[in-house]
Amino acid sequence: MRHFPIKTLILCILLPPLVYVFSIQQIEQTMGARYDEELAAMYTGDTRYLFDGSVTLQDVIRENVDAFLATRKLPRWGGRVNVTVKTADGVYLYPDAYDGPGSGFSGVSSIDVARENFRMLNDGLIKTVDVTVEHNTLIANCILFACVAASLLVFFLSYRRGMLRIGEEERARQGIIDSLADERRQRLVQLERLESQRDLLSEKINSMKTELDHERQKATATEDEMMDELVALEEKISETLSQQDDQVQEINALRETIKQFERDHELKNRKSLKGVDVVKKRFGTLYKKTDFHDRAIEGFVALTEEMKIKAEEVVHQLNDDPAIVQIKRKVFGRKNRETVFEVIFAYKGRLYFRKLAGNRVEVLVIGTKLTQNKDLAFLDKR
Numbered sequence: 001m002r003h004f005p006i007k008t009l010i011l012c013i014l015l016p017p018l019v020y021v022f023s024i025q026q027i028e029q030t031m032g033a034r035y036d037e038e039l040a041a042m043y044t045g046d047t048r049y050l051f052d053g054s055v056t057l058q059d060v061i062r063e064n065v066d067a068f069l070a071t072r073k074l075p076r077w078g079g080r081v082n083v084t085v086k087t088a089d090g091v092y093l094y095p096d097a098y099d100g101p102g103s104g105f106s107g108v109s110s111i112d113v114a115r116e117n118f119r120m121l122n123d124g125l126i127k128t129v130d131v132t133v134e135h136n137t138l139i140a141n142c143i144l145f146a147c148v149a150a151s152l153l154v155f156f157l158s159y160r161r162g163m164l165r166i167g168e169e170e171r172a173r174q175g176i177i178d179s180l181a182d183e184r185r186q187r188l189v190q191l192e193r194l195e196s197q198r199d200l201l202s203e204k205i206n207s208m209k210t211e212l213d214h215e216r217q218k219a220t221a222t223e224d225e226m227m228d229e230l231v232a233l234e235e236k237i238s239e240t241l242s243q244q245d246d247q248v249q250e251i252n253a254l255r256e257t258i259k260q261f262e263r264d265h266e267l268k269n270r271k272s273l274k275g276v277d278v279v280k281k282r283f284g285t286l287y288k289k290t291d292f293h294d295r296a297i298e299g300f301v302a303l304t305e306e307m308k309i310k311a312e313e314v315v316h317q318l319n320d321d322p323a324i325v326q327i328k329r330k331v332f333g334r335k336n337r338e339t340v341f342e343v344i345f346a347y348k349g350r351l352y353f354r355k356l357a358g359n360r361v362e363v364l365v366i367g368t369k370l371t372q373n374k375d376l377a378f379l380d381k382r
Contacts, residue, residue: 005158012155016147023143024133031074032131035081039068039129043085050117053110057117058093061085065094078137082130088123275301287319291362295378296351299366303349310346311366318353318361331379340364340379352379 044050045060065083075081085094133140280297283290300311317325331340331352343351350372352365364382365375 005155005162008155008158012151016144016151019147020140020144023147024140027079027139027143028131028133031079031081032129035068035072035083035131036127036129039065039083039127042068043127044121044125047121050121051114053112053114053117056113057120058096061094062096074131074139077139078134078141079139080132080134082128082132084128084130086126087120088126093120093125283315287315289360290315290319291356291360293362293364295375296363296366299371299375303366303368307346307349307368311349311351314343314345314351315363318363322353322355322361331376338382350375 043061043064044057045064049055050057050060065085069075069081069083072081083094084092086092276297279301280292283292283297300308303311314325325343327341328344329342331342332338338354340352340354343353345351348369350365350367350369351363352375353361353363355361365378367375
């Protein structure tokens with residue numbers, strides 16, 4: 001079987017013994033540590049009776065350990081608990097080789113008993129607890145049964161899942177077979193339809209051959225008419241070529257016009273640059289206390305003559321005494337937060353400057369209300 005859970009079967013065979021052994025060891029270690037901790041708190045009992053000599057340490061340990069073991073469930077379930085208590089000298093106090101209270105201390109005074117009890121406690125006691133779970137006991141059989149039952153349950157679930165998968169694949173395979181059978185029937189029907197269409201096409205081909213022969217006869221009769229049409233088409237082609245030549249001449253004329261416009265534009269730019277240099281030299285000569293940004297010079301050159309006069313009046317005032325210039329508002333830059341002042345001239349003109357050290361100023365931008373947004377964007381990026 002392709003879906004038989006062979007791996008799961010192997011795991012179900014190998015894992016139960018391993019889990020069983022590990023569980024037994026874990027129970028022995030856990031219960032041994034637990035019993036050791038519980039005995040440590042109670043196996044010597046109340047030391048007052050030991051120190052007044054009314055009872056021996058060996059009897060107290062034997063009674064307490066026996067009482068402790070009698071209340072544990074693990075021994076009744078098949079576990080074996082071995083407890084040993086000995087002195088630092090190696091003398092075993094539990095289990096002892098004899099039974100009966102007061103063993104070894106007959107006729108000894110209570111003072112000697114108390115002194116011996118104190119000595120042994122003072123020297124220290126060595127206690128060991130060894131828990132062993134034997135095989136074929138109640139608790140071992142329960143653990144083994146649980147491991148085997150869990151293994152069988154896992155194998156059963158895996159086997160059932162495999163069988164369900166086989167059933168699903170069988171149903172899917174049967175569905176594919178049924179769909180292929182339906183498709184075969186459809187193909188046969190389609191084949192019959194194609195054969196009937198082939199007969200119809202054969203009839204149409206024969207009919208078209210007859211019509212073709214008829215059209216050939218008509219084409220021979222209308223050959224003269226076609227020649228006349230060809231002559232008319234040649235005349236139209238000649239007329240189209242003539243119009244094309246006229247359009248080429250117009251295109252050449254437009255190219256010459258564009259070249260002339262570009263030369264005039266270049267000449268205008270040269271004059272503008274020359275004007276910028278002249279204004280820059282003149283301002284540098286006249287206004288010693290004022291610095292001018294290149295954008296301010298370019299904006300000044302772009303003004304009308306009337307606005308240039310008003311703008312230069314403001315520049316003259318800034319050069320003489322910036323305090324007398326009427327400032328509209330302050331504009332703050334984004335990066336270094338320097339203060340830039342805005343001045344209005346000729347109603348539409350805008351001039352932006354900042355103060356420098358040594359009672360100097362720098363004119364940053366000269367423009368108009370139309371260029372104000374671009375000028376403010378320039379100042380914001382500085």
